[in-house]
Amino acid sequence: MSLGVAWAFVVVFGSVGCGGSDTPPALDTYFVAKPYANPACNGVDQRLAGQRQMRLYSKIGAGAVLPVTQGLASYYHRHSLSFFAAEQVQGTTMAYALDTDQTALSRALVAAFPGVDLNDDAALMADPVLYNQIVTFVANFMLKPMVDFANTHSDLGAGVTNLIVVGQLERPGGTPIGDPGTSLAGLAISPALFTEFARTMPEEAGIWQGVTLPANFTPMMVLGNNVLTRARAIDPELSDLVAAHEFGHTGALVHSMLERNLMFPGVSPSIDDCTDGLDDGQLTLMAASYGLGPSAALQLKRPAQIPAARALQPMSSLFAPARFRAMLGGDPQATRTFVELLFHGPGPAAAPTQ
Ligand SMILES: [Zn+2]
Numbered sequence: 001m002s003l004g005v006a007w008a009f010v011v012v013f014g015s016v017g018c019g020g021s022d023t024p025p026a027l028d029t030y031f032v033a034k035p036y037a038n039p040a041c042n043g044v045d046q047r048l049a050g051q052r053q054m055r056l057y058s059k060i061g062a063g064a065v066l067p068v069t070q071g072l073a074s075y076y077h078r079h080s081l082s083f084f085a086a087e088q089v090q091g092t093t094m095a096y097a098l099d100t101d102q103t104a105l106s107r108a109l110v111a112a113f114p115g116v117d118l119n120d121d122a123a124l125m126a127d128p129v130l131y132n133q134i135v136t137f138v139a140n141f142m143l144k145p146m147v148d149f150a151n152t153h154s155d156l157g158a159g160v161t162n163l164i165v166v167g168q169l170e171r172p173g174g175t176p177i178g179d180p181g182t183s184l185a186g187l188a189i190s191p192a193l194f195t196e197f198a199r200t201m202p203e204e205a206g207i208w209q210g211v212t213l214p215a216n217f218t219p220m221m222v223l224g225n226n227v228l229t230r231a232r233a234i235d236p237e238l239s240d241l242v243a244a245h246e247f248g249h250t251g252a253l254v255h256s257m258l259e260r261n262l263m264f265p266g267v268s269p270s271i272d273d274c275t276d277g278l279d280d281g282q283l284t285l286m287a288a289s290y291g292l293g294p295s296a297a298l299q300l301k302r303p304a305q306i307p308a309a310r311a312l313q314p315m316s317s318l319f320a321p322a323r324f325r326a327m328l329g330g331d332p333q334a335t336r337t338f339v340e341l342l343f344h345g346p347g348p349a350a351a352p353t354q
Contacts, residue, residue, distance in 0.1 A: 023062075023063075024062035024063075024088050024089055025062060025063070025066045027085060027087075027088060029066065029070075030054075030056065030065065030066060030069040030070070030073075030083075030085050031054075031069055031070065031072070031073040031082065031083040031084060031085070032070055032073060033070070033073040033074045033076075033077035033082070034070060034074045035074075036074065036237065036274045038273065038274055038275065040274075040275050041078060041273075041274035041275055042077075042078070043078060044077065044078055044079075044080055045078065045079055045080065046079070046080050046293065046294050047079040047080070047283040047287060047293055047294075048076060048079035048080060048081035048283065048286060048287055048290075048292040048293055049079070049080035049081065049292060049293055049294060050080075050081060050082075050290070050291070050292035050293065051081075051082050051083065051084060052081065052082075052083050052084075052160075052161060052290060052292075053083075053084055053085070053086060053159065053160040053161070054069070054083050054084070054085050054160060054161050054162075054163050055085065055086075055087065055090070055153070055156075055160050055161070055162050055163070055218075056069065056085050056087075056088070056089040056090065056163050057089065057090050057091070057092040057094070057153075057162065057163070057164040057165070058089050058090075058091065058092065058164070058165045058166075059091070059092055059093075059094060059095055059164075059165070059166045059167060060165065060166070060167050060225055061089075062088065062089035064165045064225045065089050065163070065165050067228070067232060067236075067239060068163070068165055068223050068228065068239070068243050069083065069085075069163065069243075071236070071239050071240035071242075071243045071244070072163075072240070072243040072244060072247055074240055075240045075241070075243070075244035075274070076244060076247070079278075079283065081292060092149070092164060092166075094145050094146075094148070094149050094164060094166060094222075095145070095166060095167070096145060096166055096167070096168055096169060096170060096171050096172065097145050097146050097164075097166060097169045097170075097187050097222040097224075098142055098143070098145070098146075098169055098170050098171065098174075098177075098184075098187065098339065099141060099142050099143075099144055099145060099171045099174065100142065100170045100171050100174030100175045100176070100177060100335060101171050101173065101174045101175075102174070102175050102327065102328055102329070102330050102335070103330075104141075105138065105141050105142070105328065106328045108137075108141055109134065109137065109138070109328070112137055113130075113133075113134060113137075116130065116134075118134075118321070118324065118325060118328065119325060121320075121321045121322060124316065124321040124324075125316050125321065128315070128316065131315055131316050131321070132206075132210075132315045133210075134324075135207060135210075135315040135319060135324075136207065136210030136211070138324075138327075138338070139207050139208075139210065139211050139342055140210070140211055140212060142338075142339070142342075143211060143342070146187070146189065146220065146222065147211060147212055147213055149162070149164065149220065150189075150213050150214060150217040150218070150220060151212075151213070151214055151217075153218060153220075154214050154216070154217040154218040155218075156218055157216045157217075157218060158190070158191060158192070158216060158218060158219060159218075160218060160219075161190075161218070161219045161220070161221065161247070161250050162218050162219065162220040162221070163220075163221050163223070164220065164221070164222045164223070165222075165223050165225050166222060166223070166224060166225065167224070167225050167226060168224045168225070168226045168227070169184045169185070169186070169187060169222060169223075169224040169227075170184060170224075175330050175331075175332050175335050176332055177332050177335045177336040177339055182266065183224070183226075183227040183230075184224060184227065185223065185224055185227040185228060185231065185242045185267075186221065186222060186223045186224065186242050186243070186245065186246040187221070187222045187246070187343065188219070188220065188221035188222065188246040188247070188249035188250050189213075189219070189220060189249070189250075189343075190217075190219030190220070190249070190250040190251070190252070191215075191216055191217060191219070192219065192250070192251065192252035192289040192290075193219075193249055193250065193251075193252050193253075193254070194208055195252065196252045196253075196254055196285070197254070200254060201254075203317070203318055204318065204341055204342070206315075207315065207318075207341070207342060208342070219250035219251075220250070221243075221246040221247060221249070221250055222246075223242065223243060223246065227242075228242060228243075231267070234269045235269055235273070237272075237273050237274045238267050238269060238272060240274065241262065241267050241272055241274070241276055242267060244262055245262055245263060245267075248262055248263055248278065248282070248286065249263075251285070251286035251289045251290050252285050252286065252288075252289040253278070253282050253285065253286055256279075256282075259271060260272070260275070260276050260277070261276065261277065261278070261279065261282075262276050262277055262278050262282075263278070263282065264276075265340075318341060319337070319338060319341055323337060323338070
């Protein structure tokens, strides 16, 4: 979980649980909210009162979706937000969210930018237009699974939220981007989030301008079943927090650096539990983004779409050519820095691991 969109690092301990089942759960069971053991998590206010329609997708069967959707419902019950799905879980060709195959990326870069020496820092720094094109190319390469999904599943615009469960977020065989002991658990993007990026982090938002998403794509959150399954084996509340965090991103929330805030970019078994919350400003923003809460009828819905192009920002100031080379060389830290830049702006070096 991290800046403005969504990711989560979850410490991985324990054994892997079972996967999905072939028989889909009944439609009305997906968003059953279950009370928490800690009564402090069961109080109810009206801050996000309303209903949100979700469309459900899974690469690995409907059974993998149920604990995610129930976790989402359980968490947001405290703010009177409920969810529903009008259709059963649909299959998807999206096998993972992030293409971290650096070998393939290097080959693609050479083909796309013939004659450009990616080892020549000085030349790259001296040509900000070219460097921005390269950074944008890399963003589109890595994000292609999410972009493809958005381009084919946005027929309802921002009226619903697409929730996708994949086996793992990163391409199998790619460069693992988490620190040892942490794993990427979720990613999320939405037009409302990009509006917030543009307001609060214009440089990072500039990269997204070059990503080939539809202008008013359907908000989407992608969860990695491998990490969530392990998190649930430690504490089901951790899995709920990841789902709630990613949904927060789709509702325009960026990262918080306060450890017990829901939008902190990581969860940890010894630190986080269901009492992790949202502050007043976050609840107000999310209510406005989704037209929820007591004053929903009075709110003008925020115009949520990818901001128009702005003055060129030098990407080399955000992600230096040397970091770039390290990433292409398979350095997981450099790759992670790039993904953090895309999704959350500069975040903490690592999520807490204990
Ligand atoms: Zn996040």
